[in-house]
Amino acid sequence: MSSMYLSVNTHQSQTLSPRLQRAVQLLQMSSLDFAAMVRSKVGENPFLEEEDLEANAGEPAATDAPAQDSEFTREDSFASDRDIWLADGSTGRRLKDSEDSSAMDLTASDTTLAMHLRTQVNVMPLSSRDLYLAQAIIESLDDDGYLRTSLEELAQLLPLTPPPLIEELTIALRLVQSLDPAGVGARDVRECLMLQCSRIEDTFLRRIAKNIIEHHLDKLAARDVGKLSKVLEQPAAHIEAAIACIRRLNPRPGWSVGTSRTDYIVPDVIVRRSQGSWDVQLNPAVIPRVRMNKVYEELFQRHRRKEHAELADHLQDARWTLRNVAQRFSTILDVAQAIVRKQHLFLEFGAMAMKPLLLREIADEIGVHESTVSRVTNNKYMATPLGVFELKYFFSRPMLSASGKACSATAIRELISDIIAAESPAQPLSDGKITDQLAMQGLVVARRTVTKYRQLLQIAPVEKRRRYF
Known part of the structure; x- marks a missing residue:
């Protein structure tokens, strides 16, 4: 007969505190997300405030001649500029001070595809019914300019009396297809x-x-x-x-048609050549200008009471936020400087000189865990004279050459790109022939690896590269 009993076992394990977990999450954020988080903290925490850069700026130097002695004084200049600013550019009339206006009222609005097409059909000699049908087709176009809705379905949706015929919609579609840009209104x-x-x-x-x-x-x-x-x-x-x-x-x-919006990458680190060496600096544009509100902190410390527990939590959170900001950018700078020390040949000679580099090497050099380096290199960018690169671009596993020396995958991809760029258009090289050429240069690379790198470079296969000119 089995007996039941209780036993106590002890063992050691590592766990992350909530604050440390939060610090790890903040380290992994992109600069945009991190800046948004800090702004949110400033908005909800009374002990945090944004630094006022203009307040630290010096006063402008005074001129020897007094302003009132000149024929065209500064006040006259301001008044003239104000009159120009308040003028309506479309009609030439001056906006009155009593009218509600702002700088946003004077900015150009984005032109959409529908607006562009409506402008063209509105000047055509069309009946009200034909104009309505043409505008209905215009409003049914997607962002690519295609009509994805069938004419039969569109006829059922339009509240016209009598209901539109398919022939009428076909004529309206042909009208829209004749507009600029060419190809708009197509169904496939x-x-x-x-x-x-x-x-x-x-x-x-x-x-x-x-x-x-x-x-x-x-x-x-x-x-x-x-x-x-x-x-x-x-x-x-x-x-x-x-x-x-x-x-x-x-x-x-x-x-x-319309305003094309481009998403720009703001680098976290800037690398410049300075007196024969490479200088690595944080980009000031990505560092949040946040500080402790000393007035509120001193008032709280002076009148601190038990019923102010919520304010005490805010003060502690503000201190942790400032500490995390400093720790984040200090770690990013340390990792970036270590990468530049390892990959200085890349900065001087390009991708062909990229050396193999593992996360562990950078972690050992700056004295942090490998996972920390992995988080730092995610969504962080470095601006160099050769372009802007994500930090993880500089890492690749070593591949041994025939001589036993290590070569990075980045250098091999660059070499494959150069080999394809130099090929004959009428007789492009297959992946097997590219493998042979790499072997002739002492690089033993499998054909499937060449295929993978070619696809990563977004280069078409041999038959689609063939030209018959």
């Missing part, structure tokens, strides 16, 4: 490209291009010049020239 890629074929100036190439788009779009996508040449009974050079004309057409005409 084939129709979009056909609408733009008139842009091909050479009539002979235009005829070949129309035939390819209308009947052999699948072969065009596969860039199968050989089959197209055989089916159309045209020399490969003519097919290649027609394909080049097609590739200049825009499969997404809607993208050509």
Whole structure:
């Protein structure tokens, strides 16, 4: 008969406190997310405040001549500028002081595809019904400029009496398709490209291009010049020239209208050449300008009571926030400086001189855990004379050459890119031949590895790189 009993075992294990877990999360954030978090802390914590940079700026130097002696005084200049600022650029009238206006009222608004098309149809001599149908089709276009809704479905959605006929909508669609940009209003890629074929100036190439788009779009996508040449009974050079004309057409005409928004990368670290060495500095633009509000801190310490527990928590959180800000950027700078010391040849000679580098090497050099280096290199960027790179770009596992020396994967990818760039367009190199050329230079790389690196470089396979000019 088994008996039941209790036993106590002790063992040691490492656990992260909530504050340390929070510090780890903050270290992994991108600069944009981290700055947003700090701004949020400033907004909710009375002990934190943003530094006022303008308050520290010096007073402007005074001139010898007094302002009232000049014919055109500073006050007159301000008044003139104000009159220009308050003027309405579209009508030339001056806005009155009593009118509600702001700087945002004078900024240019973004032009959308629908606005661009409506501007064109509104000046056409159309009846109110035809104009309504054309505008209904315009409003149904997606951002690419395509009409994804069928005319039958659109006819059921329009509240017109009598209901619109398919023939009427077809006429309205043809009207929209005649507008700028060319290709807008198409229902698929084939129709979009056909609408733009008139842009091909050479009539002979235009005829070949129309035939390819209308009947052999699948072969065009596969860039199968050989089959197209055989089916159309045209020399490969003519097919290649027609394909080049097609590739200049825009499969997404809607993208050509409106304000294009570009997402810019703000580097965390800036590397410059200074007196024969590489100088690594934090980018001041990504460092939050936040500090402790000394007035509130002193008042709280002077009148601290038990019922002020919530304020005490805010004060402790403010201190931890400032400590995390300092620790985060100190760690980023340490990691960046260690990377530059290891990869200084890359900064001098380019990607071909990139050395193999592991996270463990940087961790051992600066005295932190390998996981800390991994978090620092995620979503952090370094600006160098060669461009802006993510910190993890500088890390790659070593690959041994025939001589036994280690070579980085980044250098091999750059070498593959150079080999393909120097190949003959009529006789491009297969992945196997690229492997042979690498072997001739003492680099033993498997063919599947070459294929993987070629795909990472977004380079097409050999058949799609072949040219017949």
